[in-house]
Amino acid sequence: xxxxxxxxxxxxxxxxxxxxxxxxxxxxxxxxxxxxxxxxxxxxxxxxxxxxxxxxxxxxxxxxxxxxxxxxxxxxxxxxxxxxxxxxxxxxxxxxxxxxxxxxxxxxxxxxxxxxxxxxxxxxxxxxxxxxxxxxxxxxxxxxxxxxxxxxxxxxxxxxxxxxxxxxxxxxxxxxxxxxxxxxxxxxxxxxxxxxxxxxxxxxxxxxxxxxxxxxxxxxxxxxxxxxxxxxxxxxxxxxxxxxxxxxxxxxxxx
Ligand code: ADP
Ligand code: MG
Numbered sequence: 001x002x003x004x005x006x007x008x009x010x011x012x013x014x015x016x017x018x019x020x021x022x023x024x025x026x027x028x029x030x031x032x033x034x035x036x037x038x039x040x041x042x043x044x045x046x047x048x049x050x051x052x053x054x055x056x057x058x059x060x061x062x063x064x065x066x067x068x069x070x071x072x073x074x075x076x077x078x079x080x081x082x083x084x085x086x087x088x089x090x091x092x093x094x095x096x097x098x099x100x101x102x103x104x105x106x107x108x109x110x111x112x113x114x115x116x117x118x119x120x121x122x123x124x125x126x127x128x129x130x131x132x133x134x135x136x137x138x139x140x141x142x143x144x145x146x147x148x149x150x151x152x153x154x155x156x157x158x159x160x161x162x163x164x165x166x167x168x169x170x171x172x173x174x175x176x177x178x179x180x181x182x183x184x185x186x187x188x189x190x191x192x193x194x195x196x197x198x199x200x201x202x203x204x205x206x207x208x209x210x211x212x213x214x215x216x217x218x219x220x221x222x223x224x225x226x227x228x229x230x231x232x233x234x235x236x237x238x239x240x241x242x243x244x245x246x247x248x249x250x251x252x253x254x255x
Pocket of ligand 2: 042043044087174175
């Protein structure tokens with residue numbers, strides 16, 4: 001059983017302690033939702049898991065199937081099957097979405113088989129078109145420079161297109177739902193659900209119950225001040241939607 005595990009993670013950003021003993025583990029095929037107020041450290045967790053160099057891990061461990069990935073570079077982590085859909089995707093003018101995806105896909109293939117010569121272009125085009133159709137994206141999109149001038153919703157769809165093309169084992173979606181209208185939310189969610197059959201493990205970071213109506217979580221976690229303070233089933237997200245965070249603050253004596 002494949003498992004991504006974050007154990008007692010402490011992380012500094014810019015000299016400030018942001019993660020303060022965070023634990024979470026995600027098995028293949030499971031959907032976990034991570035909720036929590038702004039600034040509680042959700043994006044810090046996602047970037048730390050991917051190995052962002054600005055995020056200084058003080059202690060704790062991140063493992064895939066029991067193997068520590070702490071010393072691995074972000075590209076090694078990606079090749080090992082991790083994927084992060086950014087909260088704020090970066091534009092790369094000059095690099096088309098299609099070229100970016102083909103290069104990333106080929107890097108993954110080569111990691112699995114050093115002899116691999118890369119996906120033949122016609123095969124790649126077919127794959128990309130199929131994935132874009134699945135996500136309701138215009139094919140012309142693939143020829144545009146990555147995220148350059150994309151609307152908020154287009155950026156989020158481009159992130160999910162990357163997810164669908166790379167077929168990772170574990171995906172973190174950092175507020176992929178924000179900025180999406182209801183139709184885009186549905187197609188993006190359908191894209192993620194289609195991948196669940198590949199035994200994808202997902203961490204959905206969100207503020208809203210809405211996306212969880214489409215991507216149904218097996219577990220919901222609430223994060224406060226660098227830690228997971230509550231974990232439960234889907235009902236936990238509904239309770240937050242109805243009651244807000246006050247009861248969590250009271251229960252855990254958080255100011
Ligand atoms: P969330 O995603 O839960 O809203 P973040 O992980 O983005 O929270 O941020 C947690 C805290 O860490 C915030 O106080 C934020 O200002 C700080 N922080 C995050 N990233 C950086 C950074 N690159 N530089 C400085 N401070 C940061
Ligand atoms: Mg965030």
